[in-house]
Amino acid sequence: MALWDRLRDSAQTMQTQLQSKKNELKSGGFRDASMAMCALVAAADGQVDPAERQRVASLIATNDVLRNFPADDLQRRFDENLAKLTADFSLGKVGLMQTIGKVQKKPTEARAVIQIGIVIGGADGDFDKTEQALVREVCFAVGIDPAEFDL
Template sequence: MALWDRIKDSAQTMQSQLLAKKNDLKSGAFRDASMAMCALVAAADGSIDPSERQRVAQLIATNEVLQNFPADDLRSRFDAYLDKLTMDFDFGKVSVLQEVAKAKKKPAEARAVVQIGIVIGGADGDFDATERAVVREACFALELDPAEFDL
């Protein structure tokens, strides 16, 4: 199986797992951690262009699991985290990872946050090394083993 197909299958599997847990994923910590994760993946290479920002925002708006929350609220949180990352990536990353870590109190939510990172990262068919690295860092912040997610 080609790498592209494995990435696509992995993202689809993660999305299916998320949908199965949709009703359990309604807390503010999950919402904030998910948007922080999306921002980390979008800015993984240290920069973000407007088209990438728009693409990820569109993925957030259409993700069924995230529809538990108002779209405008998700967008403003995503934008705020991206702003932190674009002003000073290294310092912003520390702050954004702290937001991700807030989901570690509930293991199901913590895993779901990682799965959202994988879904967002793999949505374009190229879950590249920098995106995998930030999701791996998020695993550590959430006290999860990256190997559980093939990272």
């Protein structure tokens, strides 16, 4: 099986798993951690490409699990997180990792945030090494073994 097919299948599997937990994923902490994860993946290489920003924003708006929250609120939070990363990537990253770390005591939410990162990262068919490393770092931040997600 080609790498692209494995990535696509993995992203689809993650999305299916997320949908099965949709009713458990309604907290503000999950919302905030998810938008932090989306911003981090979009800017994983230290830059925010306008095309990538638009692609991630589109995925946020159409993700079934994230429909638990108002789309305009998610967009605002995503944009605010990207602004933090654009202003000072290192400092912004620390703040966003702290936001994500708040779901550590809720394993279902923590796993869902990681899955969202994988779905977002693999959506363009190239879950690159920088994005994988970032999602792996998030795994450590929430106390989940990256091997659980083949990272």
